[in-house]
Amino acid sequence: MSRPKLLLVYEPEKACLDRLVADGHAPERAGEIASYLAQSTDLAHEFDALAAACLTRGLAFTPVALDDAPAVFAGEDPKTTLVWTLTDGIAYFRGGAAPALARLRGLKTIGADDSLFALCQDKFRSGAVLGGLGLPVPQAGLARNGNWLVEPPASPAGWFVKPNRLGAKIGIWPDSRCNDLGHALDLSRRVFAAYRDDVVVQPYVAGRNVRASFLGLVPDTGVEALGVAFVDSGADFQTMADSMALYGGTGEAAKAAGDYAEPDLLPVADSQPVADAKIRAIAERLMSGLGLRDVFSIDLRVEADDTVHLIEFEVCPGLPCFDFRAYCRQQWDASLADAMADTAVSRLA
Structure with a gap:
């Protein structure tokens, strides 16, 4: 039997930018759109750390650019290969193709099935589904x-x-x-x-912004492992400029200049335990009714009276982003690389 292997599929930021410009998007707008793939750029700096973490656990690690995935998948053993897709997308981004290709080849996957990779990217349709599940989405x-x-x-x-x-x-x-x-x-x-x-x-719904992060380090992990935190940036909502300052080119410039500032993460349970319990119930419903599993995030708004509004779910949370790294440290006492390697090993065991 071949050695167990983790394939991490990612869509490069530059490939997306070039494709959008070729399709007629203005370069500046294409750059803003492609900036959402900055997690692929950021995580590439840690491929060596991921490979080392996997190696110590008897697991091979191979990063796979999205366009190379069909050829790579064709040569892998379904019994020993696990596919982790880093980025979703059905419109500007194309990462949603990876779990579908993996299913076509019979390969195991980390994360939700490919239908949710499409649903989460269409906010109007996903909102209708979430409302149908009885969840508090506007x-x-x-x-x-x-x-x-x-x-x-x-x-x-x-x-x-x-x-x-x-x-x-x-x-x-x-x-x-x-x-x-x-x-x-x-x-x-x-x-x-x-x-x-x-x-x-x-x-418009009032309240503070909340991010709920989840990584099932071992199978059958439940909502007790959900990390629920207020994300206090000082702004009511995030604009494109704010996003670029955190993840895009302006963010890189700010880091280089020493001016980069991450939002504060404050546990919701510390000040609003009732809201924290409501959020965990929402997550449980998303897992049982919608099929979220393994790794995901949820964005919400929480009012002072503990009213909770569900804004969206993500099947590909920004793994190298500050909030998910903090979650791995606090919940699993692990670096991002170790948390990912342990999760992969547990699924292939």
Whole structure:
């Protein structure tokens, strides 16, 4: 029998950028879109550490660029090969193809099945599914280039406008929270012109931003291993500029200049244990009803009275990002490389 092997499939940031520019996207906008693959760029610096962590556990490690995956998968043994897909995507990004290709070849995978890789990238459709499961997700309208496809519900607090398939929860611009549906339609025109995307228009929900992270280091790990933290950046919501400052080119420049500042992570259970319990119940429902498993994250808003709003789920959380690294340290007392290697070994055991 061949040696057990972990294949980590990633979509390179540069490959995405080049493809988007070739498809006619303005270079600056293409750079913003491709910045969401910065985790692939960041994790590449740790491939040697991952290989060493796997080696000490009797496991081979091979990073695989997405375009090379079909040929690599064809030569692997389904009994001893595990595929971990680093990035999702069905529109601007293409990582959702990797788990489908793995299934086609009969290879084991880490994470949710490929249907959720597609669903999580379409926020309007995923919101409908989450609402059907009885989860507290805001209702949404959908607009394309200034025209309503689905009108949003009334909202005395105003609305929040975000791209449907890009960046999920970010608002792109500071005026993405608006009090006028005419302005929401104008934002949809701007998003369509810049990114060729529809917009989701949801009632604005108050509260603090929360990230719930999960890694099932061993099979059958439950929501007791969920890390639930307020993400306090000082802003009400994340814009494209904020995202670039954390993950994109401006973030790299800030790190080089010593000006990089990560948001504070504060355990929700310390100040709002009732909200923490609600979030764990939501995660349990997502695992049992939707099929999330192995590794995922959830973004929420929590009000002072413990009202919880589910914003989105991610099947490919940003593993090398500050929040997931902190989660691995606090929950599993492990570096990112060791946590990933232990998870892979447990699935191949």
